[in-house]
Amino acid sequence: MSRRHLVMLLGLAALWGASFMFIKIGDRELQPITLVGFRMALGALTLVPIVLATVGASRALRELRAAAAPLIVTGLVNSAIPILAITWAETKIDSGLTAIIQASAPLFTALLALRFSHDERVRGSRLAGLVVGFAGVALLVGGRPGGQIAAALAVVFSAVCYAAAGLYAGRRLRDVSPLVTALGTLVAATLATLPIGLFQLPHHMTGWKVTASVLTLGIAGTGLAYILYYALISGAGASRAILITYLVLTFAVVYGAVLLGEPVTAAAIGGLALVLAGVGLGTGAIRVGRRGRLASSET
Numbered sequence: 391m392s393r394r395h396l397v398m399l400l401g402l403a404a405l406w407g408a409s410f411m412f413i414k415i416g417d418r419e420l421q422p423i424t425l426v427g428f429r430m431a432l433g434a435l436t437l438v439p440i441v442l443a444t445v446g447a448s449r450a451l452r453e454l455r456a457a458a459a460p461l462i463v464t465g466l467v468n469s470a471i472p473i474l475a476i477t478w479a480e481t482k483i484d485s486g487l488t489a490i491i492q493a494s495a496p497l498f499t500a501l502l503a504l505r506f507s508h509d510e511r512v513r514g515s516r517l518a519g520l521v522v523g524f525a526g527v528a529l530l531v532g533g534r535p536g537g538q539i540a541a542a543l544a545v546v547f548s549a550v551c552y553a554a555a556g557l558y559a560g561r562r563l564r565d566v567s568p569l570v571t572a573l574g575t576l577v578a579a580t581l582a583t584l585p586i587g588l589f590q591l592p593h594h595m596t597g598w599k600v601t602a603s604v605l606t607l608g609i610a611g612t613g614l615a616y617i618l619y620y621a622l623i624s625g626a627g628a629s630r631a632i633l634i635t636y637l638v639l640t641f642a643v644v645y646g647a648v649l650l651g652e653p654v655t656a657a658a659i660g661g662l663a664l665v666l667a668g669v670g671l672g673t674g675a676i677r678v679g680r681r682g683r684l685a686s687s688e689t
Contacts, residue, residue: 395622397471398618398621398622399622399634399637400494400633400637401618402615402619402622402639403634403637403638403641404641405611405614405615405618406611406615406634406640406641406642407489407614407637407638407640407641407644407645408606408611408641408642408645409607409611409642410448410476410485410486410642410645410646411478411485411642411646411649411650412603412604412606412607412611412643413425413477413480413485413488413603413647414480414484414485414606414650415568415599415600415603416477416600416603416604417477417480418599419523419596419597419600420591420600420604421587421591422474422477422478422481422586422597423474423583423586423587423590424476424542424587424589424591425477425576425604425607426468426470426474426477426514426579426587426592427580427583427584427585427586427587427603427610428471428574428584428587429604429607429608429611429612430469430474430579430580430583430584430608430612431574431580431584431608432579432604432605432607432608432609432612433608433611433612433613433616434573434576434577434580434613435608435613436608436609436613436614437569437572437576437613437616437617438573439571440568440613440617441569444569445567445569445570447568449567450570450573453566453567453570453574454570454574456566457562457563457565457566457571457574458565458574458625459467459552459597459668460558460562460575461566461571461575461577461578461585462556462560462578463466464558464563464571464575464578465558465559465560465574465575465576465577465578465579465582465684466517466573466578466579466582467554467555468551468552468553468555468556468559468577469575469578470471470578470579470582470583471548472547472548472549472551472552472555472580473548473549473579474583475544475545475547475548476488476492476544476545476548478509478541478544479541479544479545479548480541480590481530481541482537482538482540482541483534483538483541483542484590484646484650484652484653485528485642485645485652485656486642486643486646486647486652486654487542487644487658488545488637488642488654488660489639489642489643489646490530490639490642490643490658490662490665491527491530491531491545491546491549491661491665492545492548492549492552493549493554493638493665493666493669494523494524494526494546494549494636494668494669495548495549495550495553495556495640496516496553496669497520497524497527497549497552497553497665497668497669498549498552498553498554499552499556499557500516500519500520501520501553502553502554502640503557506623515671517552517602517669517670518592518671518672519667519670520621520668520671521668522664523664523665523668524668525560525667525668526660526661526662526664526665526667526668527546527661529657529661529664530540530542530658530661530665531543531546532580547610548620552587557570559571559637560575562569564590568620569616569617569620570680572616572617572620574617578590578613579586584612588597593660602616617662619634623636636666636669636670639662639665643658643662
């Protein structure tokens, strides 16, 4: 990976890792669907001038019309529904724990690929990785107090949504340019959440921390992050971009502990280790060599 791509990777991880913290702050004064609606709208507005400058208005409109139905489905399953589930979950559980559980999305991708992708065959160390990773998720969810189990399961549900949406979009949106896909899905997510969210606005002006969190979530954590992510996939490759899964976790847990005072428990550390190991092995990002040692996958 070049130095430029490494800087992009670290910048994206810092943005997405901070998103969990900003959601936690936004939840203090805004209803989850209101927070999500504004986040999606700001992300879409951020992408509009970028798409017009790079793709062009005529091509963008043509691709949006041609792929309207898949874009709507992806916008709901990849943005509106899982982000709303995460945002609601953070009203009850810590941001760092949310990030750890949500990082199981690649495990569900590998699991769903067994049924919906005939080219995928998970066996050996990858199959072991799935078992280890899901054991970590079970530890994190099962160790919650009664009132938090529903929230933890909501985050698991969001991971399933991301996995399903990734497989679906890979088939149905492969001929649509990445930036148009990002814009179309965010517009669909905005239309699904913002109208309802506007009816649940607070009766007072939000504090500057909440306002700044919403702006940062929408502009940087959604709009600019999408641009970085797709540029990283295009320049460094998807197999290297998967490293974002590990880095986002690190940033999210550190932000939550240092800036929000969230505790880092032994169960969280154990679950984190199992999820990371499971994702690494289950997705093939790391593999066990013939002599039993761990080695980075060749790309």
